[in-house]
Every structure is written in C-alpha cells, then in structure tokens.
Amino acid sequence: MASQRVDTGEPVAAAAAKNPASAGARVVHLPLPDSEVALVAALGAGRADAREALFDRYGSDVERVLYRTLGPDSEIPDLLQDVFVVALTSLDQLRNAEALRSWLIGIAIRKARKLISKRSRWRFVQHLPGFSLPERPANTASAEVSDALRACYAILERMPADERLVFALRHLDGMELTTIATACEISLATVKRRLARGQQRFLALAERSEALVDFLQGGGFAP
Numbered sequence: 001m002a003s004q005r006v007d008t009g010e011p012v013a014a015a016a017a018k019n020p021a022s023a024g025a026r027v028v029h030l031p032l033p034d035s036e037v038a039l040v041a042a043l044g045a046g047r048a049d050a051r052e053a054l055f056d057r058y059g060s061d062v063e064r065v066l067y068r069t070l071g072p073d074s075e076i077p078d079l080l081q082d083v084f085v086v087a088l089t090s091l092d093q094l095r096n097a098e099a100l101r102s103w104l105i106g107i108a109i110r111k112a113r114k115l116i117s118k119r120s121r122w123r124f125v126q127h128l129p130g131f132s133l134p135e136r137p138a139n140t141a142s143a144e145v146s147d148a149l150r151a152c153y154a155i156l157e158r159m160p161a162d163e164r165l166v167f168a169l170r171h172l173d174g175m176e177l178t179t180i181a182t183a184c185e186i187s188l189a190t191v192k193r194r195l196a197r198g199q200q201r202f203l204a205l206a207e208r209s210e211a212l213v214d215f216l217q218g219g220g221f222a223p
Contacts, residue, residue: 032047032049032050032053036097036098036099036100036101037097037098039053039054039057039097039100040091040094040097040100041097043088043091044091051088054084054087054088055084058100058101058104059080059084061101061104061105062080062083062084062104062105062107062108063076063080064173065105065108065109065112065169065173066079066080066083066108066111066112068168068169068172068173069109069112069116069164069165069168069169069172069173070112070115070116071149071152071153071156072153075115079108079111079112079115082111083104083107083108083111084104086107086111087103087104087107102179102182102183105183106182106183106184106185109165109169109183109184112165113161113162113165116161116164116165117161119157147211148211148212150211151206151209151211151212152172152206152212154209155202155205155206155209155212156168156202158205159198159201159202162194163194163195163197163198163201164198165184166180166184166191166194166195166198167194167195167198167199167202169183169184170195177191177192177195
C-alpha cells in the first residue's frame, strides 16, 4: 500500500528526487482551518478544496445580499456565480485576508448595482410603442413572497440605484451602517445621506400602497 504524505507545499517530483522511496506517495491535504487567512492562502496555492470551501462558507451570505437588494429575480443564480468567478480571478486585489467576507459582499453589491442601473437605463424603452421585453422564467420563491414584500420591491424599482442599495441593505438585510459603508466603498456620512433620501422617497411612494399600510402605521423605519 502506497504511503501518504502530508502536503508541505513541496512538489511531488521534488520530494521524489530527494527521496526515491517516496516517488509513489500521494499528497494528502490537511483540512482547511476556519480562518479567512488560511482559506485565502489555500486559494492562492490553487487548492480545489479551497474553492469549494469558499462557496460553502460564503455562498449563502452573498446570495442573501443579492436577494435583499434585487428581490426575487431570475438572474440571481448567474450573479451569484459571477461574484465567485470575479473573486477567484482577482484574489490578488484582496488587501486584507481577514476581510474576505466583506470583500465578497462588496463584489455582490457592485454586481447588483450594475444590474439595477442597466435596467433603469432601459426602463423608458419599455413604454415605447411596439416594444416589449421577453418574459422571464418565474423564480420558484416568488410565489411565497408576501404582498407587502412585492409592493416593497415595486417601490425600490422606482428609486435611484444608490439609494435603493443603501435602503435595502439597511432595512431588508439589517446591515450596520459602517458595514454598508465598507461594502459600498463610500463614507459613513454618504451612507447616512443616501439612507435619509431613500427613506423619504420610499415613504412617499409607500403611502400610495395598500399592501404597506400596516408597515406605515407601525412607525416606518428605525434609524
């Protein structure tokens, strides 16, 4: 039975040259520690199990942010994949390995913003005579979304991208203001300004929605 060797980062060929008896050895990777630093190091070394661990650990967080900012959307699976493709191909841009999670969230937010802005630019075209967009396949989760949530996202669709993102991250995802600032790469003061404008705009539109009456009577937003 072939002996096993713990991976030390040394190529098998080099180890075999030093010790011919080890030529048939099989590399055994140590389990990945929970730390972000260790995971980033393993990713940099090209370990396949590190790529799997990256998605296993942070896939649900990234998907949640995409859902909170976009609502039920058929493009979320593709965006989710894009976020991790970008992360794996630009790992050298991560300056602080301990900030891996927030870095991934930042990539997700930029992807969401780009999609929102793209749709906003083309929204006016939908009202031109003879123009219609192809039907999107229904998201399986959309049938379970409440009337209030659907009304909420209908309003968000009418808001500027920057205000919408900050509003959704704060009030739909519950993200702290400082975390939003880091993820969006803006100052805390900018977050507060956009949030204040977003809240004002959302409330003005929500007053016309029967589905959001209970929300408005409950006092609106916490700071």
